[in-house]
Amino acid sequence: MEVTHAVEFLLLVLLEKLSWSDTKVVLPDANVTCIIPEDCILPCSFKPTSTVVIHWYKQQIPVHSYYYNKDQFGLQNKHFSGRTCLFNSHIPHGNASLLLRRVKVQDRGRYKCYTSTRKHNQEMFVNLEVKGQCAAMVLAPVYLGLATFTASADCFYLFAPAQLWVVERAPIQTVxxxxxxxxxxxxxxxxxxxxxxxxxxxxxxxxxxxxxxxxxxxxxxxxxxxxxxxxxxxxxxxxxxxxxxxxxxxxxxxxxxxxxQEDLTYEEGHPVLIPCNAPQMLRNFSLTWTFTSSSEPTLILRYDNRTRHTVNQWEGQAELDQDLVLLGDGSLLLKKPNSQDHSGTYTCTFTAVNTKRIFQTNVNITVAATSVDEQSMQRSWWSTAASAVFVLFTVIVALLQCVKQNAKENRTASHRHNGTGVIEGGLLLYMDLNPSAVRVRPHGAGAHEQESSLVTGPDHCDRTLEPSPEAEQEEEPAEPAEEANEEQRDRFECNEPV
Structure with missing residues (x-):
């Protein structure tokens, strides 16, 4: 951009030099005094022809240019942007005067008006002085180092070594x-x-x-x-x-x-109305809503009641009631807010002539209760499933332990039955190496043991139990119990159940 401006400036200077004719007219300086902050006219005239080039400068600073029958602002200094114009309808009559709007202290200085036609070129200089609308009476000056200032009831003068500042009732622009x-x-x-x-x-x-x-x-x-x-x-x-x-x-x-305003808390997915009511009827006002979360404030919408035009950056998410806002009710409706994007600080600002009204509200959008219940149910289901798996695993382990224990006891019992006795119903049973033979011996405290041989095979079910010879030999020392043994033997011989 700077390179382009430099090229345009060089072309402008070249055009100015090429347009020079052999006749160059230099007029005496004109002195003009302007009042801050009124508009001011810097006079300049020339002998008109069909075409003309006009350039206004302030100490080589481009102020305003006119050629090709129109204004040219490409090289205009930003200090004069939007503040200068020519009387275009009067240019064909030789009027190149410059209108300088809203004169400032910085505008004071020496200006050059350059005009070029086919017949001759012309330079004219205008010395511009500025002053404020102040009372004539000025108090005695007060010296402050290198600067001096004097003051009246309405104006403030600051005389610095390089320039003069005239300050005249600078109005309040904003608060x-x-x-x-x-x-x-x-x-x-x-x-x-x-x-x-x-x-x-x-x-x-x-x-x-x-x-x-x-x-x-x-x-x-x-x-x-x-x-x-x-x-x-x-x-x-x-x-x-x-x-x-x-x-x-x-x-x-x-x-x-x-x-x-009071904080607001709503569940996400439900409409939220953030209140903002002007305290009085305002005319020619603008309304602005902004949102602040963790970063810089962002614009939601801007409304101008003079044009009834709305600029909505949250289109589809937030809106105003167009009828109520004309009455000063600028409440903002959030249609379907969510906890992640719409929780934060909302600021509503009414701006009118010499007044500003600000309302601020913190809004907290929470997760919907249905979502919480679903999450709770899901967690409960997983917890129940985990508990069931744990119980099932415990039962399986317990069953395996029981099976192992039973197998171990069976093995122990098998070893005991092989050549040893088991007491059943008062009889001591012995198993010898012959699986079809069982020895039965009555078991009782203080009684003499006596064995009987019992054939348990399928072909000897009705066989009478008879005392074995070994039993008789073992019972010989116990003569006093012989009668009891004979009674028991008689019972076996009569096939009485033991």
């Missing part, structure tokens, strides 16, 4: 209001003289409770930056805070207010 956890701050910049500042709350509170602290600083032009603060009274949402800046001549009053 900015901010709020933290402890302080509410109102500020305004580039103001002269220092405005009167007052604070109030709604509902009202004592003036002692909202006593303000004000800081005033000046820049190199003598303009003031004013910052006033009051401490938060009670909870953040208890009051609306209002600050008022009144100019020294009482012709201008700027007000700003801040209200922290």
């Amino acid at each position: 900015t209001i901010t709020m933290t956890d402890e302080w509410v701050t109102c500020s305004s910049q580039n103001v002269y003289p220092v405005p009167q500042i007052s604070w109030a709350t709604n509902p009202p509170s004592s003036q002692h409770a909202i006593e303000n602290s004000t800081i005033r600083t000046t820049d190199h032009k003598g303009l003031f930056t004013v910052e006033s603060m009051v401490r938060i009274v009670g909870n953040l949402t208890s009051y609306t805070y209002l600050c008022s800046f009144k100019s020294a001549d009482k012709t201008q009053v700027w007000t700003a207010s801040w209200k922290n």
Whole structure:
């Protein structure tokens, strides 16, 4: 871009030199005094022909150009952007005067008007002086190092070594209001003289409770930056805070207010209405909604009631009621918010002539209850399934242990039966190596043991038990028990059950 401008400037200079004719007219300087911040005309005239080139400069700085029968702004210095124009309908009559709008202190200086026609070229210089609309009486000067200033009731003059700044009742352009956890701050910049500042709350509170602290600083032009603060009274949402800046001549009053509203909590998926109501009927206002989460504030929408035009960056997600907003109700409707994208701080700002109203609301969008129940049920199902698997595993392990234990006991019993006795029904049974033969011996405390041979094979079921010879030999020492043994033997011989 800079290269393009440089090329255009070189072409402009070349065009100016090529357009020179043998006749060059230089006119005497003209002196013009302009009033801040009114419009001012820098005079310039030439002998008209069919075509003309016009260039205005301020110490080689391009101010305005006209050629090819139209204005050219490609090389215009940004300081003059949007502030200059020619009287195009009068150019064919030889009028090349420049209209300079909203004259500033920085506009003072020497200007050159260059005109070129087919017959001759011309240069004319205009010395521009600026001053404020101030009273004639000026107080005695006060010296501050290298700079000197004097002041009257309405104006402030600062005489620096290189230039003169004339400050005349610089009006209040805007008032900015901010709020933290402890302080509410109102500020305004580039103001002269220092405005009167007052604070109030709604509902009202004592003036002692909202006593303000004000800081005033000046820049190199003598303009003031004013910052006033009051401490938060009670909870953040208890009051609306209002600050008022009144100019020294009482012709201008700027007000700003801040209200922290109660936090809102809603489930996601359900519509959410964030309230924002102007405290009074406003005319020619604009409404702005912004959203702040973890990053810088982002614009949601902007509405202008003069044109009834809305710029909505959250189209389909948020909207205003077009009928209610005309009455000062700028509440924002979130259609289907979710917890991830729409939880944060919402700021609503009404801006009108010399007034600003700000409402701030923290909104928390929670996960829907149905989703929580589904997650709970899913966790419960998994927990139940895990418990069932654990119980089943425990039962299987227990069964395996029982099977192993039974197998071990069976093996132990098998070893005991092989050549040893088992007591059953008062008889001691013996198994010898012949699986078809069982020895039976009565078992009792203090009784003599006597064995009988019993054939258990299928072909000897009705056989009478008879005492074996070995039993008789073993029972010989026990003669006193012989009668009892004979009784028992008789019972066996009569096939009586044991």
